[in-house]
Amino acid sequence: MERQIFNKIKGMVIVLPLYLFTLLPLATSCNNVTDYDDGYLSKHDMPNSGSPVINAVYAINDAEQQTPLTEAEPGQRICIVGENLNNLKGLKFNTIEADLNETYTELTKAVVLIPSTFSKAHENVIEYTTDMGTTTYKFVVALPEAELYGLFNEFVAAGSEAKVAGRNLQYYEFTLTLNGQPLEFSDISDSQLGFKVPAGTADNSVFAISWTTPQGETKTVTLPFRPTNDLLFADLSQATQQQTDKHVIIEVSDQGTTCLHFYGTITEWSWVELSFAQPSKKICDAASVSQYYFVFEVQNTSGKPLLGSGYEFAWNWDWNNSYLWNPGNGTGLDTQSEWQTVRCPLEQMAPNGLGTAESEMVLNVGFQPYKDYDADFRLANFRIEKNN
Numbered sequence: 001m002e003r004q005i006f007n008k009i010k011g012m013v014i015v016l017p018l019y020l021f022t023l024l025p026l027a028t029s030c031n032n033v034t035d036y037d038d039g040y041l042s043k044h045d046m047p048n049s050g051s052p053v054i055n056a057v058y059a060i061n062d063a064e065q066q067t068p069l070t071e072a073e074p075g076q077r078i079c080i081v082g083e084n085l086n087n088l089k090g091l092k093f094n095t096i097e098a099d100l101n102e103t104y105t106e107l108t109k110a111v112v113l114i115p116s117t118f119s120k121a122h123e124n125v126i127e128y129t130t131d132m133g134t135t136t137y138k139f140v141v142a143l144p145e146a147e148l149y150g151l152f153n154e155f156v157a158a159g160s161e162a163k164v165a166g167r168n169l170q171y172y173e174f175t176l177t178l179n180g181q182p183l184e185f186s187d188i189s190d191s192q193l194g195f196k197v198p199a200g201t202a203d204n205s206v207f208a209i210s211w212t213t214p215q216g217e218t219k220t221v222t223l224p225f226r227p228t229n230d231l232l233f234a235d236l237s238q239a240t241q242q243q244t245d246k247h248v249i250i251e252v253s254d255q256g257t258t259c260l261h262f263y264g265t266i267t268e269w270s271w272v273e274l275s276f277a278q279p280s281k282k283i284c285d286a287a288s289v290s291q292y293y294f295v296f297e298v299q300n301t302s303g304k305p306l307l308g309s310g311y312e313f314a315w316n317w318d319w320n321n322s323y324l325w326n327p328g329n330g331t332g333l334d335t336q337s338e339w340q341t342v343r344c345p346l347e348q349m350a351p352n353g354l355g356t357a358e359s360e361m362v363l364n365v366g367f368q369p370y371k372d373y374d375a376d377f378r379l380a381n382f383r384i385e386k387n388n
Helices: 018-023
Strands: 004-009 012-017 053-059 077-083 088-093 109-113 125-130 133-138 147-151 161-167 175-178 181-183 192-196 205-212 218-225 240-243 248-252 258-266 272-279 292-300 311-315 323-325 340-345 360-367 373-386
Touching: 053 125, 053 133, 147 218, 147 340, 258 272, 258 360, 323 340
Parallel strands: none
Antiparallel strands: 004 012, 053 077, 077 109, 088 125, 125 133, 147 161, 161 192, 175 181, 175 205, 205 218, 240 272, 248 258, 258 373, 272 360, 292 340, 292 373, 311 323, 311 360
C-alpha cells in the first residue's frame, strides 16, 4: 500500500500518493501540512491525577467484564480495573514481585501476569504502586491443595528418621506435634516432610500436621505411629491359618512384628494363598466403608524388587470383591530394603462393610506371578485404618 500524507486545506482532506511530491517544485510550501502525531499521548503514557485505585479484577478473556474474580492461579494473566493505573513502579502478589515487563497499563486498566512463585505468607493482597502512591486490594492466588498421604512407614522405630509422603507441599508452612507436643521438621520438599521420631515414643502415639490454606482455612492431618491397636492379627503365627505353598514362611520382622516372607523361585502363574482367621469385630458398615483403608507394610530384599502385579487380598474367600494391588502402578516397586506402608481402599475389597459380632473374619492373601519370579519380599502389620 502506498504511503500517504494527509493535508488539511480549507477544511478539506486531500490524499496524495507520496511519489507525487517528488514532482512538485522544491519551493512548495508545507505550512498547511498537519503532523498527525502532534501532541498525541498513547493511553499508557497518560499521567495519573492521583493515587492508584483498584475497583475489580477480571479474567483476561472476560471482555465485557461481567464476572469479577476474587482469586486466580499462579502464572495466570488478569486484567485489573480501576483509576490512575499508569506509570507502574511496582506490583506484588502476596509479597512476590511481578515482572513489570509482562504488564500493560492504561489509566483505567492494567493487564498483568501473576508470578509463578508464591509466598507462604498467604497475605492475599495485590500491592499496586505508581508514581503517585500505593494501593492494596484483597485477592487470593489459588494454589494446588496440599496432599498428605501418610508416613512412608507407620511402623518406623522410635528414634529413627520418619518421612511423610505428600504432594504440593512447597507452598505451605506446616506445624508438627506428637501427642500435642511440638516437633521440628528436618527436611521439607514438594513431595515429603521429614522429621526424627523422639526416642522412647510409645506405640499408638499420634502425630498431627497442620497448615493454613490461601483462603485462611486451617487443616490438620493426624498420622498414627506404630498403630498396634489396629492390627487384625497381633501375631500371625497364632492366628488360624492355611497355606497352599512352601514359598511362604511366618517370621518376626526387624520391626518386631510377625510378617509373611515370600522367598525362592515361584513359577509362572503359580498360586500362593494364605488365609488367617479370628473372631470378628465390627469395624464399619456399607455406609461408612469408603472412609477406611486396608493397610500393611512391605519390604523387598535389595536387588529383588517386587513385580508390578499379581498381589490380591480378599475377605472371607470372596475373591469377586478382592483388591488387586499393583505396586508402582504396575511398574513394580523397589523399597531398597526399607519398609513402606501401603494403603488400599477398603471398599474395593469389602463393599458391604467388614465384621459382625457373630461372624468369623478371614483375611485371604494371594500371590500369582505372571512370570517365573525369584521372590524375596515381606508383608506385615495387616490392619484397618480410618482416613483423615
